[in-house]
Amino acid sequence: MLYREYGQTGEKISLLGFGGMRFKNVDDHDECIRMMIAAAEKGINYFDTAPGYFEGRSETVFGKAFAQMRKRNLPYFCATKTFESTESGIRKEIEAQLKRLDIPCIDFYHIWCITSADVWQKRKNDGILDTFKKLKEEGLVKHICVSSHLIKNQINELLMEGVFEGVLFGYSAYNFQTRQEAFDAIRAKKIGAVVMNPLGGGIIPQHPDLFKFLCREGESVTAAALRILWDHPEITSTLVGFDTIEHLNEALAAMDGYRPRAQAELEEIKSKSAVSLEGICTGCSYCDNCPQGVPIPRYMDAYNHKLLQKNSQDPIGDRLKWHWSLSRSGAAKCTACGQCESACTQHIDIIKRLKEIAG
Ligand code: SF4
C-alpha cells in the first residue's frame, strides 16, 4: 500500500480508501466487517462513511469494524460527514455518530455535499464554520473538511475560508474536463485531496470499451482508472465504495502492480478523454450560462447515467436526487432559446434531453 500525507495535517493516509456507501448487504455485519478487516490488513487505513449511507447503518458497521481493528492493532482513520448546518443540529448528529462509530472523536469530519454557492452561503449563515471550529477545540473532531461537487472556479469561495484541511471531490476519467479547474484550485492550496467516485460510480468498469484509452497493455479498465488518478501526486486518496470482497481484491491488485506514469504520458491520456466520450456530456461547462438558470451540466450528467448505467431503474432520477439535490421539474424551466446547444463542445441535443428529463 502507498501512503500520502493528508495536506498539512501530518496524517499519512492510504492512497486507496474504503468507502462505505455500496455494501451489498449492509445488514450482514459479519460480511461487511470481514471486508473492512481484510482491507485494513492490506494496509487501507482511510475509511469514509456518512450518516445518509443506509440511514446510519453504514456508520454502525464501521463502528463494529473499528472495534475489531483496535483489538488487532490495525490502524484506521474515520471520515464521515454531516448535512446539518445549525449548531444544535450538528451537535445532535455528531453525538449519534460517535455512538454508532464507537469512537471518541472523528478524524476527518466533512461539511457534506456543497453543490452550489447558494448551498454554501446558507450553511455559512447558519454558523456551520464556527460550530466546526468549536467541535475541533473540544476534541470531537480532528480535521475540518468539506465534500464538494462544485465545478470550475466555484470552489474558490470554499477554499478562501482558509479553514478546510482537505476536500472530498469528484474527479475521474469520466469527468476530467469538468473537474480539472476545481482540482487545480485544491492542489494549489496544498490541502488534503480525496477523490470520490474514482470509477465514475461504476460507469467506467461497466463500459470498458469506452474507457480503453486509459489502459496500458494487460491492464484492466478498473486498474487503469485508479492508477491514472494515483499518477497525480496531489491526490491523497481515492475512495472506492466496495460492495464485495472480490471488488476490494480487484482494487488492491491495481495497487500491487502500480507503476507511475511520466507527467507527459499522463497529460496525453487525459487529453483523449473528450474525444473518447463522444455523445456523452463531458461536463466541460461551456454551456453553463442559461438565462433561465437551468444548471445544464448537472442535468446532462444525470442523462449520462441513463445512457451508460444499464443496471438502475431510474438512473436520471437517482443521480439528480442523490448527487445533485435537483428535481426533474427544474429541467422544465428551459425555454428552448438554443444558446446552450450552440456552445456545447459535444454537440449534444440539450433541449431534447431536458424535455425528456422534465417528462
Ligand atoms: S436552450 Fe434552454 S437550457 Fe439552453 S440556455 Fe436556453 S433556456 Fe437554458
Ligand code: SF4
Ligand atoms: S452539455 Fe455540452 S457544453 Fe454542456 S457540459 Fe455537457 S458537453 Fe459541455
